[in-house]
Amino acid sequence: MNKTHNAQKVAILFFLQLVVGLGLVFLIHLFFLDYKELPLFNDSIVASYTTNLLLAVVIFLSLFLLRKKYNEQLGFLFLFSSFLKFIVFFIFFYPMYKADGDISKLEFFAFFIPYAICLIIETISLIKLLNLPEKAV
Numbered sequence: 001m002n003k004t005h006n007a008q009k010v011a012i013l014f015f016l017q018l019v020v021g022l023g024l025v026f027l028i029h030l031f032f033l034d035y036k037e038l039p040l041f042n043d044s045i046v047a048s049y050t051t052n053l054l055l056a057v058v059i060f061l062s063l064f065l066l067r068k069k070y071n072e073q074l075g076f077l078f079l080f081s082s083f084l085k086f087i088v089f090f091i092f093f094y095p096m097y098k099a100d101g102d103i104s105k106l107e108f109f110a111f112f113i114p115y116a117i118c119l120i121i122e123t124i125s126l127i128k129l130l131n132l133p134e135k136a137v
Contacts, residue, residue, distance in 0.1 A: 011064050014125035025117050043110035052114035
């Protein structure tokens, strides 16, 4: 297989896993809320899943494009990207969640579940990308 195709295969697999995985988790999350007779679309749940999806795509795409020039620093760039996600959380979600003076469990999980799923998929995909043979990167 062509060296470029290996990296592209990792990227395509990342996008598929992210969309399918996050979509399934979102449906399970909604099912659980419905089962517990809790409001389905409160706590900015759609915005949270969408924001985490978009951030994961932008971050992975950026790392993918920088993989040749900054191969040795990709891990550090990935850590920096986690910092950026927290900045997004504290700028856009924290004020809404803290508006009543307390962050409820539902609010916490509305953000943390998609964050954690995206982080896991990003990490696994980045490991695959970093473990490609030097010529395949």
